[in-house]
Amino acid sequence: MKKVVILAGSPHVNGTTAALVEHLLYGAQAVGHKVDRFNVATLKIGGCKACMACRKPGGPGVCVQKDDMAKVGAAVAAADVVVFATPLYYSDMTSQLKATIDRFFSFGESMKKPKDVYLLLACGGPDPKALTPVISVFEAMCAYLGWTIKGKVLASCCMDAGALAKTQHCMTAYEMGQKI
Numbered sequence: 001m002k003k004v005v006i007l008a009g010s011p012h013v014n015g016t017t018a019a020l021v022e023h024l025l026y027g028a029q030a031v032g033h034k035v036d037r038f039n040v041a042t043l044k045i046g047g048c049k050a051c052m053a054c055r056k057p058g059g060p061g062v063c064v065q066k067d068d069m070a071k072v073g074a075a076v077a078a079a080d081v082v083v084f085a086t087p088l089y090y091s092d093m094t095s096q097l098k099a100t101i102d103r104f105f106s107f108g109e110s111m112k113k114p115k116d117v118y119l120l121l122a123c124g125g126p127d128p129k130a131l132t133p134v135i136s137v138f139e140a141m142c143a144y145l146g147w148t149i150k151g152k153v154l155a156s157c158c159m160d161a162g163a164l165a166k167t168q169h170c171m172t173a174y175e176m177g178q179k180i
């Protein structure tokens with residue numbers, strides 16, 4: 001049994017990304033993993049203020065912002081597997097998911113334990129190559145943290161959940177969840 005944390009970054013709670021997340025979650029639970037899902041776009045998570053209070057000697061050692069990141073960050077730090085799910089926004093992840101990742105900073109070295117990472121990425125355009133820039137960001141982030149990307153679902157041509165339902169991407173997400 002692995003501890004799996006899903007960070008879902010879309011403000012659409014019933015959208016494309018949410019459908020991919022549901023399927024991966026069902027697949028992972030079907031093989032006995034413990035899965036915690038956080039819809040970070042609907043939580044209160046402010047951007048990193050770069051105040052460095054979390055790193056100052058004699059300082060609080062934690063983020064000065066008292067919001068939902070305390071519980072999300074603690075769950076991520078304790079996870080064996082992290083799933084990042086986001087629609088493509090102007091060639092990148094959503095700002096809500098990026099704010100969440102930036103706040104990993106205040107968890108310091110506790111984030112740098114080896115983890116497996118899976119990506120669920122959706123975009124409206126037809127060419128999956130549109131997802132290359134955001135994949136590069138996740139690759140660089142994982143290299144910094146010592147995490148390893150183990151699988152990706154690249155759901156191009158999916159402007160909404162209706163378009164996604166006509167593809168095999170949800171089944172791929174389910175099977176990926178089972179293989180975690």
Ligand SMILES: Cc1cc2nc3c(=O)[nH]c(=O)nc-3n(C[C@H](O)[C@H](O)[C@H](O)COP(=O)(O)O)c2cc1C
Nearest residue numbers: 010012015016017087088089090091123124125159
């Ligand atoms: C602000 C915004 C920016 C977007 N930028 C892109 C883009 O650069 N390329 C693309 O293919 N689709 C783009 N899209 C389309 C979304 O990626 C697509 O509709 C996705 O399925 C939405 O997922 P969701 O329902 O989980 O929010 C954009 C949508 C929005 C709202």
